Amino acid sequence: MRHYPSKLLLFGEHILLLGARALATPVPKYWGSWAEARRETPAGQVEALAAFANSAALQGMGVLNTRQFQADISRGLYFQSSIPQGYGLGSSGALCAAIYDRYANQKTKNLSELKSVFSAMESYFHGKSSGIDPLTSYLNQPLWIDRVSEVRIFEADAWGEGEPVVFLLDTKIPRQTGPLVEWFLAEQKNRPFVQKLEAVLLPAHQALLEAWQFRQVSAFWHAIRQVSAFQLEYLPPMIPESLRPIWESCLNNEQIVLKICGAGGGGFLLGFTKNKEFALEQLHPFQLIFPFETHGVVEG
16 A cells, blocks of 8 residues: 655745745655554544545545545545644645545646645645645655745755754644634734845745755755744744743754744744754753654654
């Protein structure tokens, strides 16, 4: 059975809504796949899958063989997944990718068409979806996202010396995406906020993406620190109060930087470090997850 990876929005959280470029990447550490139901299948999982199969979101699309999907569920098919829910890693996106891959009447390779199909499918879970999460999982490749709707495959050279180590810090704090997005959009009516965003965050973000694409180590660290400092000062709802001292201490050293992961407000924080062992020592006792390593979970 094919595995459908989770996804991580490396760069572009929230300002993606304003048309800024973003970068999404698959995270193979967490994944889902089809399996035959057994006694240990979590209670309610098959029922939830059946409800999705019967939903208007799927039934009205016309591109899926929903009848076969329903029949397979009744015979014991279910989606097993290690992707944590509510952490911005695309658990519903992986499911949508798997359903399309198995039940599409005729598959397309056109990225725009795929994104539209996945957007309609995932709307069942989120009310409104860009389709980026399932598209990233389905293609299993990093994606550039331009002006929210345009996507293309991300290509870059390999890192040389000094490659930043990416990690996730588990805050253990529940979050809700909707209110955070609403707050950010409401702030667009605040002229001083918009001026700071246009003068500081957007240029730093653009420099960050270029440094990541062209593997410019020193430029990357300069830009990521600008982004991190802006988020700490101007996006207070996205950073839990209990984590602000840790965030500030990272800004005060040269080895670690934290930034918002997805909507922020809890779940994971996204981190970059020059020295993995130093990060584990400094961020003890938080659990650090290194999503691009084979053995990626370490208790700090």
